[in-house]
Amino acid sequence: MDRGRIVGLGIESTAHTFGASVMTEKGAILSNVKDVYRPPAGSGIHPRDASRHHSEVAPSVIKRALSEAGVSFGDLSFVAYSAGPGLGPCLKVGATLARFISSYYRKPIIPVHHGVGHVELGMLLTGAVDPLVVLISGGHTMLLARAGKRWRVFGETLDITLGQLIDQFGRAIGLPSPAGPLVEDLAKKGRRYVSLPYIVKGNDLSYSGIISEVKRIIKKESPEDLAFSVQETAFSMLAETSERALALLKKSEVMVVGGVAANTRLREMLDAASSRHGAQLKVVPPAYAGDCGAQIAWVGHLYFLNGVYTKPENAWVDQSWRIDEVDLAWS
Amino acid sequence: MELISKGAEADIYKGRWAGLDAIYKVRASKPYMISELDERLRRERTVREARMMLAARQVVPTPFIFYVGNSIIVMEDVGRRRLKEELGNKPTEARILGEYLGRLHSVGIMHGDPNTSNVIFNESSNRWYIIDFGLSLHTRRFEDFATDVHLVNEVFIVQHQEVYEEAFRSFLDGYSSVTENAGLIVEKVKEIERRGRYARRRSFIF
Numbered sequence: 001m002d003r004g005r006i007v008g009l010g011i012e013s014t015a016h017t018f019g020a021s022v023m024t025e026k027g028a029i030l031s032n033v034k035d036v037y038r039p040p041a042g043s044g045i046h047p048r049d050a051s052r053h054h055s056e057v058a059p060s061v062i063k064r065a066l067s068e069a070g071v072s073f074g075d076l077s078f079v080a081y082s083a084g085p086g087l088g089p090c091l092k093v094g095a096t097l098a099r100f101i102s103s104y105y106r107k108p109i110i111p112v113h114h115g116v117g118h119v120e121l122g123m124l125l126t127g128a129v130d131p132l133v134v135l136i137s138g139g140h141t142m143l144l145a146r147a148g149k150r151w152r153v154f155g156e157t158l159d160i161t162l163g164q165l166i167d168q169f170g171r172a173i174g175l176p177s178p179a180g181p182l183v184e185d186l187a188k189k190g191r192r193y194v195s196l197p198y199i200v201k202g203n204d205l206s207y208s209g210i211i212s213e214v215k216r217i218i219k220k221e222s223p224e225d226l227a228f229s230v231q232e233t234a235f236s237m238l239a240e241t242s243e244r245a246l247a248l249l250k251k252s253e254v255m256v257v258g259g260v261a262a263n264t265r266l267r268e269m270l271d272a273a274s275s276r277h278g279a280q281l282k283v284v285p286p287a288y289a290g291d292c293g294a295q296i297a298w299v300g301h302l303y304f305l306n307g308v309y310t311k312p313e314n315a316w317v318d319q320s321w322r323i324d325e326v327d328l329a330w331s
Numbered sequence: 332m333e334l335i336s337k338g339a340e341a342d343i344y345k346g347r348w349a350g351l352d353a354i355y356k357v358r359a360s361k362p363y364m365i366s367e368l369d370e371r372l373r374r375e376r377t378v379r380e381a382r383m384m385l386a387a388r389q390v391v392p393t394p395f396i397f398y399v400g401n402s403i404i405v406m407e408d409v410g411r412r413r414l415k416e417e418l419g420n421k422p423t424e425a426r427i428l429g430e431y432l433g434r435l436h437s438v439g440i441m442h443g444d445p446n447t448s449n450v451i452f453n454e455s456s457n458r459w460y461i462i463d464f465g466l467s468l469h470t471r472r473f474e475d476f477a478t479d480v481h482l483v484n485e486v487f488i489v490q491h492q493e494v495y496e497e498a499f500r501s502f503l504d505g506y507s508s509v510t511e512n513a514g515l516i517v518e519k520v521k522e523i524e525r526r527g528r529y530a531r532r533r534s535f536i537f
């Protein structure tokens with residue numbers, strides 16, 4: 001494969017993960033280094049603590065990303081950073097660093113939407129062409145499809161995301177965050193389904209009822225049965241709304257991206273839901289499902305190739321940047 | 332029987348019932364769901380749909396029900412002219428959805444899936460019908476009514492983008508003409524949409 005000649009740096013720092021990656025314009029991932037902040041068991045992510053973690057690890061993560069890729073700052077064509085959505089203090093760490101690199105080495109800077117990063121890296125790695133996208137990261141639970149120059153939302157959570165549900169559930173039973181893999185393991189040992197609120201409204205869904213009910217019955221049920229029931233209920237809701245979107249859009253591909261995509265049971269359900277509508281399921285490879293620098297570096301390239309970049313003094317962050325407000329410069 | 336629609340939730344067949352044209356709405360089992368959940372949902376939604384269709388009839392036209400089973404409803408076939416296909420040519424037709432939703436809300440019914448495929452023009456009675464009550468609820472909470480309006484907004488954005496402005500305005504006209512609380516509910520819709528969409532908080536980093 002021609003690895004390409006343009007190299008760009010992507011910096012991810014929206015939540016738990018601080019990541020940096022160097023990629024080429026042909027999509028070769030030359031490096032993808034990350035360091036994940038882990039709050040103490042039973043507590044959630046504290047933005048200040050996470051941002052302190054990010055500031056501490058940032059220099060070494062970036063240095064490693066460059067050295068593994070065999071490039072120096074001078075070789076970069078641009079630096080891209082995650083501008084939102086995410087936790088303010090965490091976003092600022094990445095943005096400030098990107099701005100420093102951009103002004104010191106005189107490189108264009110590119111603000112990237114974190115969710116668009118998950119989606120576009122997924123498109124690159126799965127080869128999907130025109131999919132229904134199921135985006136399930138910490139900050140998003142959304143069904144998307146491309147419409148012109150935007151990703152359009154066809155369904156989403158009305159309250160908390162699937163990732164938040166799993167983390168909040170994990171915390172309620174004393175697990176450290178992010179709790180995804182631990183909850184998945186527990187769920188495999190669950191035997192009995194405990195009835196939980198199943199709330200689908202139109203193409204949207206609501207997960208907050210599940211967590212309130214879990215908290216109410218937590219003393220009466222085993223963690224294994226609860227984990228099993230939370231997964232079965234929450235994943236079925238997502239599979240059903242995906243089916244609704246498929247029935248409407250008649251897409252032939254479903255692409256799953258975001259950290260929760262690593263869950264085997266969820267993939268199994270989405271696979272079955274897709275095949276009921278003759279669609280093929282494509283899942284982002286597990287190594288790139290979670291937050292990482294590559295998702296930012298790749299979108300950086302998509303903008304850079306289309307001449308969209310800016311100067312360091314224009315860098316900004318937006319904690320609640322909506323994915324359907326992002327103008328896509330590429331087709 | 333002829334399959335006329337395969338949705339996420341149900342398969343719709345066209346058939347006959349006691350000599351009349353009928354629609355069979357069948358909630359088939361979903362292979363990926365555990366059976367406890369699958370059976371609970373199919374049963375609950377079938378029963379709920381039948382009950383709510385009856386309850387809704389006091390204020391809006393809904394199909395006549397012929398038979399209700401464990402996961403099947405047989406009902407009057409009201410025709411094929413859906414609002415979904417009419418709206419493109421005549422966006423002001425959205426008013427009827429607003430009126431019907433407003434009337435349902437005023438008797439404490441949230442529809443739960445108010446899309447334009449669920450509103451059908453019946454040629455023989457010359458009236459619009461509203462269908463698909465599987466996700467509906469009895470409620471008095473403004474939040475639930477606002478969710479219905481939010482769902483309409485989403486459907487219009489996604490499926491009727493070309494005529495969005497006019498269609499949504501007509502919808503709101505219809506809605507306000509039958510409910511006193513339209514203003515309060517629209518405020519609540521904004522709140523719901525902010526929860527997902529939030530207010531703009533773009534800030535320069537320093």
Ligand SMILES: Nc1ncnc2c1ncn2[C@@H]1O[C@H](COP(=O)(O)OP(=O)(O)O)[C@@H](O)[C@H]1O
Nearest residue numbers: 336338340341343354394407408409410448463
């Ligand atoms: N009583 C009916 N008369 C005529 N058409 C119907 C009737 N019920 C359903 N349909 C048709 O089938 C489609 C799907 O039925 P619906 O009850 O809305 O189920 P779903 O949950 O799959 O949307 C409708 O959009 C409509 O085209």
Ligand SMILES: [Mg+2]
Nearest residue numbers: 338448449463
């Ligand atoms: Mg319907």
